[in-house]
Amino acid sequence: MLRHHPGGSIFYQVQFTMSVFALRLLLMLGILLAPVIALAADPPKPTGTSDLAALVQGLAVKSFSKKIRAVRRLDASGDERVVPALEALLTRRLYTVKAGGRVVIIQKAGSKYKLLHPLTRDETAVVTKSKIRRIRTNNRLRRVIKSVIGGLTLLSDD
Secondary structure (H helix, E strand, O other), X not given: OOOXXXXXOHHHHHHHHHHHHHHHHHHHHHHHHHHHHHHHHOOOOOOOHHHHHHHHHHHHOOOHHHHHHHHHHHHHHOOHHHHHHHHHHHOOOEXXXXXXXXXXXXXXXXXXXXXXXXXXXXXXXXXXXXXXXXXXXXXXXXXXXXXXXXXXXXXXXX
8 A cells, every 4th residue: 555655755665565575475485485495404314224234335436526425325314323334434444345345344353354244243254355345535535434423423322
């Protein structure tokens, strides 16, 4: 509604009314879109061991940038069971089995190596060094891993 006040122009009143309308519209859109934005920012977390195992398997790629993305997906899972695998990667104990490419944590056992499941740490086999290949890291990847481990263990129950 336009009213003419002495000393005020009609153009100013129309502009003021439209800016109030625009602010109210933006506020309503913000309220309506907040749940959608929250869901997009917090994707569903994997729950099962097989989901996490698939994420850990993503560390076996050659590309360091893809390894960093895999580490970030493990972080997004929020599951503390991935910490031993990340610590093993950081300490150069995360390997792949040459036959099949399965990711394992190694533990020296005399002249052979025990292969441990990266999530459960159950012993799966004992092999010679020629049967496994170390998953390589670089400084950038190690920084990301340290940050993720810190975040995952910060609020842990231990």
